[in-house]
Structures are given as structure tokens and as C-alpha cells.
Amino acid sequence: MKIGPKVYWRKTSGEVIFMTPQIESESARETTKEDDMGFYPQLKGYDPEQVDVLKLEFDKYTEDFYHATSYRVNPDTKTMEFTYPSNSGSDSPPTKPLTDQVAELKTRQDSTEAAMLALMDTTTTT
Structure with missing residues (x-):
């Protein structure tokens, strides 16, 4: 079974708090937001009402994560946005x-x- 990563982010700012790893295993199973918030130390202490989760497909955006200098979730569209290095030496604005x-x-x-x-x-x- 192939399970894609989940992106946990602040609802107000789109800041990514944590990403679960993607998993490829016969014994893998999907987990809930509550499961993850209780399991991963990076999520403990956050108010579940202030955090949202975006489930990605397996291998989705692998190249984008590799090449981007930063990433976030757009709180309005609930989609990933990436910032890439530009030829001018500064980063580009966040884009799809x-x-x-x-x-x-x-x-x-x-x-x-x-x-x-x-x-x-x-x-x-x-």
C-alpha cells in the first residue's frame, strides 16, 4: 500500500508545522488527524482547532519539495505553494x-x- 504524506499547517498563516513521511508498505494503514497529533512529537501541544491537514498523493510534489526554498499552504485555497530560487539571486514569490x-x-x-x-x-x- 502506498500512503502519501500529510501536511499539517496553521489555519491562520498557512505555515507548515510538520509533514508526515510517505509510506510504501503492505502493513501500512491510513491514520487520522487525531492519531497523528497524538503520535508525532512535532504536533503535540498544538490546538487541533488551529491546525489543518492536507493529504497529498504518494510522490506528489516530490520534485517541488526538492527544488523549493520554502513552501506553505494557501489558507484560502488549501493548496500547496512553493517558493523557488530565481536567476536574480532572490527567491520568487510563492506560486503553485x-x-x-x-x-x-x-x-x-x-x-x-x-x-x-x-x-x-x-x-x-x-
Whole structure:
């Protein structure tokens, strides 16, 4: 069974408090927020009402976590945001994960190519 990581974050700021490790094991089982808050020392002492959790798919954003200089959860959208180093030497503003941006660009590219092929087909048959 493959279980993705869970990101525990402050509801008010989006600051990530702790991430559980992802697990790949036959004996693995899903845990609840209450389980995790009682088990992980990093979560003990936090008010459960002030903390939210974002469950990620197994291997989701692995490259983004590796390349980012920081990350947070957007409290409004409840999605991950990453800060990446820029060529100017300073960090970029927080953005959606690059893996999501690449997937969106791939979808747009496929749509554009399909439209161009349809247009080419229309102009060659008339």
C-alpha cells in the first residue's frame, strides 16, 4: 500500500508545522488527524482547532519539495505553494507547484496542437 504524506499547517498563516513521511508498505494503514497529533512529537501541544491537514498523493510534489526554498499552504485555497530560487539571486514569490504548472501547459499545448491540426485539415480539404 502506498500512503502519501500529510501536511499539517496553521489555519491562520498557512505555515507548515510538520509533514508526515510517505509510506510504501503492505502493513501500512491510513491514520487520522487525531492519531497523528497524538503520535508525532512535532504536533503535540498544538490546538487541533488551529491546525489543518492536507493529504497529498504518494510522490506528489516530490520534485517541488526538492527544488523549493520554502513552501506553505494557501489558507484560502488549501493548496500547496512553493517558493523557488530565481536567476536574480532572490527567491520568487510563492506560486503553485511547478509540476502543476507543467501539467497545465502540457494540456494547453495538446489543445493548441489539436486546433492547429483541425485548422490545417480544414484548409487542405477546401
